[in-house]
Amino acid sequence: MNVLVTGVTGFVGDRLVPALRSAGHDVSALVRNTDAYVPRDGVTVFQGDVLEPETLEGVLADIDAAYYLIHAMGGGAGFEERDRQGARNFAEAADAAGVDRIIYLSGLGVDGEDLSAHLRSRREIEEVLGEGEYDLTVLRAAIIIGDGSASFQIIRQLSSQLPVMITPRWVSTRVQPIAISDVIAYLVGILDVPETAGETYQIGGPDVLTYRDILVETGQILTGRKPIIVPVPILTPRLSAYWVDLVTNVPAGVAYPLIDGMATDVVVTDDRLESLVPVDRTPFEIAVRRALEERDSD
Ligand SMILES: NC(=O)c1ccc[n+]([C@@H]2O[C@H](COP(=O)([O-])OP(=O)(O)OC[C@H]3O[C@@H](n4cnc5c(N)ncnc54)[C@H](OP(=O)(O)O)[C@@H]3O)[C@@H](O)[C@H]2O)c1
Structure with a gap:
């Protein structure tokens, strides 16, 4: 499968790339600053910033599935608006390119007034990405x-x-x-299970x-x-x-x-994914x- 990974300079994305390569996928990586990323063998690198939609043109051509692992929190206050806008731009670019699937790693926690601003923002990104024509799979982790x-x-x-x-x-x-190794196993595993497309799971x-x-x-x-x-x-x-x-x-x-x-x-209250991706x-x-x-x- 042709797969694009975003957030490859981050904690999760950096580990996901080699795991996808080992599973036999062709991997492209979206990076804001290419000087800060040493690509692994066989990985195609695209320079792009989700807050600058023009940089996404062409990045998603021929991509079957894209992982959205972007988080603006490292940039400090106002991360909600940056995350919202970035996800919107990415969803539009994915639609324009005809991407089949997007996979997003979100935060675990019961919806409601007690949800923190950070978790509310992570949930909002589920909604923003959910507006696209492709199938969105969400994994929520603590x-x-x-x-x-x-x-x-x-x-x-x-x-x-x-x-x-x-x-x-x-x-x-x-x-x-x-454990990060278990998160990576779920992220890679769902690509081979078509019924996970369009679903939200807790891990x-x-x-x-x-x-x-x-x-x-x-x-x-x-x-x-x-x-x-x-x-x-x-x-x-x-x-x-x-x-x-x-x-x-x-x-x-x-x-x-x-x-x-x-x-x-x-805590996990819905363990449906366990039987689909052991x-x-x-x-x-x-x-x-x-x-x-x-x-x-x-
Ligand atoms: N870590 C956890 O414990 C945890 C728990 C549950 C869920 N998650 C979820 O897992 C996902 C990844 O988290 P993480 O811990 O790997 O985050 P992270 O280490 O902070 O990495 C964030 C990534 O987003 C990239 N990024 C930020 N703004 C961008 C932009 N405008 N355009 C393109 N790339 C941009 C960063 O690139 P730069 O290097 O250019 O800044 C970096 O690669 C997030 O959705 C998070 O909510 C994480």
């Missing part, structure tokens, strides 16, 4: 465990640096993290944990001792983000939307150990 994931970076740095942590109430909310690892469990287990793996967590109900997500900014190298502008999303449960899911502890090994080998 925190992805792997080296380079912004949310895992916060957890790793907090649990390794602080023996005692003051945290907001959200340490008790439930989350179903997933998660085998363990449902609280953020407290995640911080404690990661701290134990990293330092050999369990950090002490002290929840403080009055600590707001914004204050926590400033604190994360001080203690880790994740900027407050990235930390705030992620921390804000930690107030609501993010994946031997990675336990949380192994996913963390692999992420740390990958980091050490860099």
Whole structure:
């Protein structure tokens, strides 16, 4: 199949490209800054920015399926509007080129008023991409465990640096993290299952944990001792983000939307994809150990 991957300089896209090549697909990559991307063997690179629709002309010609893995959050405030506009431009370009399928990796969490601005924006992109003529497949995931994931970076740095942590109430909310290798297996696997076209699925690892469990287990793996967590109900997500900014190298502008999303449960409530794309899911502890090994080998 001819496949285009966007977001290839990002955490997920960078890993998806070699997996698609190994599965026998012809892969093209869309990159904003070609100097920042060293293409893998056999990958065709296109320079393009979804906020500049004229740069998308010709990129999607002959493409059967495109992966939309773009996220403007790294660019700071106003990411909602940039993400909305970028998705709209991409959907129009895909329609004009006659692309059959788009696959989008979104965020897990129950729709409703409690959904954070970040998760609401991820959901809005589902709607924007859903307006195209092609079949859209959406996979919704909670925190992805792997080296380079912004949310895992916060957890790793907090649990390794602080023996005692003051945290907001959200340490008790439930989350179903997933290993990056499992996310990649689902993203590649759905291409071979035609009935997944046009559907929305939830994906998660085998363990449902609280953020407290995640911080404690990661701290134990990293330092050999369990950090002490002290929840403080009055600590707001914004204050926590400033604190994360001080203690880790994740900027407050990235930390705030992620921390804000930690107030609501993010667990899989619909496991239909498991029977369609069987994946031997990675336990949380192994996913963390692999992420740390990958980091050490860099
Ligand atoms: N990481 C997680 O834990 C997690 C969890 C659930 C869902 N997801 C979803 O997975 C997807 C990918 O996330 P990620 O963690 O891989 O994100 P990421 O590491 O922040 O990568 C974002 C990518 O988007 C590209 N991009 C941003 N603006 C662009 C534009 N205007 N035109 C073209 N490319 C642009 C960036 O390219 P530059 O290098 O040029 O900036 C980068 O390659 C997102 O949809 C996210 O919501 C991630």
